[in-house]
Amino acid sequence: MSTDSQLKELALHDITVRFGGLTALDSVSLRVAPGRIVGVIGPNGAGKTTLFNVICGFVQPTSGSLTLDGSPWRPRPHHLSRLGIARTLQGVGQFSGMTVLENVMVGARHRHAESEALAALDRCGVARYADAHPGALPYAIRKRIELARALVAKPRILMLDEPAGGLDADEIAWLGALIKETGTTVLLVEHHMDLVMSVCDEILVLDFGKSIALGSPAEISANPKVTEAYLGAAA
Numbered sequence: 508m509s510t511d512s513q514l515k516e517l518a519l520h521d522i523t524v525r526f527g528g529l530t531a532l533d534s535v536s537l538r539v540a541p542g543r544i545v546g547v548i549g550p551n552g553a554g555k556t557t558l559f560n561v562i563c564g565f566v567q568p569t570s571g572s573l574t575l576d577g578s579p580w581r582p583r584p585h586h587l588s589r590l591g592i593a594r595t596l597q598g599v600g601q602f603s604g605m606t607v608l609e610n611v612m613v614g615a616r617h618r619h620a621e622s623e624a625l626a627a628l629d630r631c632g633v634a635r636y637a638d639a640h641p642g643a644l645p646y647a648i649r650k651r652i653e654l655a656r657a658l659v660a661k662p663r664i665l666m667l668d669e670p671a672g673g674l675d676a677d678e679i680a681w682l683g684a685l686i687k688e689t690g691t692t693v694l695l696v697e698h699h700m701d702l703v704m705s706v707c708d709e710i711l712v713l714d715f716g717k718s719i720a721l722g723s724p725a726e727i728s729a730n731p732k733v734t735e736a737y738l739g740a741a742a
């Protein structure tokens with residue numbers, strides 16, 4: 508198995524996931540090269556979260572395979588942090604019985620967990636809430652804490668699941684700048700198109716589990732299949 512010091516490229520090869528009669532992913536392939544920001548978009552139910560769940564080992568593909576640096580890889584949730592893969596959740600799943608600082612320390616991997624957690628909170632502009640309890644804080648602040656928890660371990664791959672959900676325009680602009688400056692490989696599932704188009708190097712578009720387009724933001728914006736998929740979803 509790859510260790511985090513070797514982790515460079517993640518790839519999905521012809522991944523299919525079936526839930527009973529429903530095909531949530533249909534032979535989807537994706538290569539995530541080091542340092543790239545890769546967006547995964549598509550209408551509701553397109554298979555975006557399922558794709559994330561496959562990478563995290565929460566869902567086993569019906570067929571297809573994954574590789575890390577070209578070697579076969581079977582993801583397991585409890586190996587992710589050792590491999591340098593961190594994921595934020597759609598909501599804000601923080602432990603209410605712990606302070607903000609303690610929540611972020613859960614994600615730290617090193618002996619200096621407290622100073623690293625404080626640095627991550629600072630980077631996300633929320634260090635002043637370190638001793639507060641997350642349940643008492645506004646949603647946008649808790650989203651920032653969730654990001655700090657993912658960033659504290661300095662992941663090789665940062666998986667962001669709808670990080671802009673529930674944020675206002677200023678918060679989304681801040682988030683976009685943070686994503687760009689992390690310098691890490693990012694996989695981003697997001698409905699907020701302005702954010703996706705402004706931060707991603709490459710975008711995969713899913714529709715009913717199928718990969719219908721893969722390309723740069725400019726290519727995706729100009730792709731009629733993508734417009735059709737979204738218009739169809741809105742109809």
Ligand SMILES: Nc1ncnc2c1ncn2[C@@H]1O[C@H](COP(=O)(O)OP(=O)(O)OP(=O)(O)O)[C@@H](O)[C@H]1O
Pocket residue numbers: 526529530531549550551552553554555556557558
């Ligand atoms: N555990 C499951 N069991 C059965 N069906 C599931 C399961 N998980 C997802 N699905 C179905 O698979 C399809 C893809 O779902 P998924 O959550 O991956 O889509 P999504 O693109 O993330 O959607 P959204 O944008 O609404 O979050 C949907 O039809 C969903 O109902």
